Amino acid sequence: DTAVSQTPKYLVTQMGNDKSIKCEQNLGHDTMYWYKQDSKKFLKIMFSYNNKELIINETVPNRFSPKSPDKAHLNLHINSLELGDSAVYFCASSQGAGLLNEQFFGPGTRLTVL
Amino acid sequence: EDQVTQSPEALRLQEGESSSLNCSYTVSGLRGLFWYRQDPGKGPEFLFTLYSAGEEKEKERLKATLTKKESFLHITAPKPEDSATYLCAVSDQGAQKLVFGQGTRLTINP
Numbered sequence: 176d177t178a179v180s181q182t183p184k185y186l187v188t189q190m191g192n193d194k195s196i197k198c199e200q201n202l203g204h205d206t207m208y209w210y211k212q213d214s215k216k217f218l219k220i221m222f223s224y225n226n227k228e229l230i231i232n233e234t235v236p237n238r239f240s241p242k243s244p245d246k247a248h249l250n251l252h253i254n255s256l257e258l259g260d261s262a263v264y265f266c267a268s269s270q271g272a273g274l275l276n277e278q279f280f281g282p283g284t285r286l287t288v289l
Numbered sequence: 290e291d292q293v294t295q296s297p298e299a300l301r302l303q304e305g306e307s308s309s310l311n312c313s314y315t316v317s318g319l320r321g322l323f324w325y326r327q328d329p330g331k332g333p334e335f336l337f338t339l340y341s342a343g344e345e346k347e348k349e350r351l352k353a354t355l356t357k358k359e360s361f362l363h364i365t366a367p368k369p370e371d372s373a374t375y376l377c378a379v380s381d382q383g384a385q386k387l388v389f390g391q392g393t394r395l396t397i398n399p
Binding site for chain 1 (some may be wrong): 320321323330331332333334335338340374376378380385386387388389391392
């Protein structure tokens with residue numbers, strides 16, 4: 176299936192742990208994103224990569240570090256997890272960084288920090 | 290700073306009862322306004338992009354319109370499968386990001 180996939184779908188962990196979320200797209204897109212959706216359902220951009228180059232880095236704690244090994248993958252590593260990091264994290268992709276093309280979203284990773 | 294406000298937060302309709310969802314925005318030079326649909330436990334799914342005031346787009350029972358300050362998503366004779374959260378987002382001339390509203394949770398009762 177052509178799509179944006181994320182692993183894992185659910186992640187439950189203790190405060191202080193380090194965890195990673197992986198994202199892959201097989202749509203041939205050159206731009207990928209990480210979004211955070213909080214309990215009030217607001218979807219907020221965290222990072223954006225175009226051709227493996229970071230182009231958007233919102234005011235996100237530096238405990239969050241994205242890594243793009245190639246155009247099809249964008250992973251998110253989170254150090255020293257805090258309770259406030261609990262949310263659903265979505266990966267998305269699009270063709271072009273100009274945001275005039277639709278973004279395709281993955282199914283989300285629900286992170287729960289205990 | 291770009292802002293997007295959607296209303297109502299939640300809307301419950303009977304099957305066949307038409308209505309509209311509102312998206313008000315403040316942006317310095319609109320580049321595009323986007324509508325997405327999100328089902329529970331899933332990622333948002335693209336519906337429409339509108340670029341300039343006066344533009345309209347349709348897809349099945351949905352029709353999106355745009356003015357200089359707001360967009361409406363009209364739903365005509367909705368069916369239960371139209372139940373979802375509808376998200377609005379804007380992109381301005383300078384930023385390379387979408388700013389989303391909080392969504393309208395639409396429930397269509399059979």
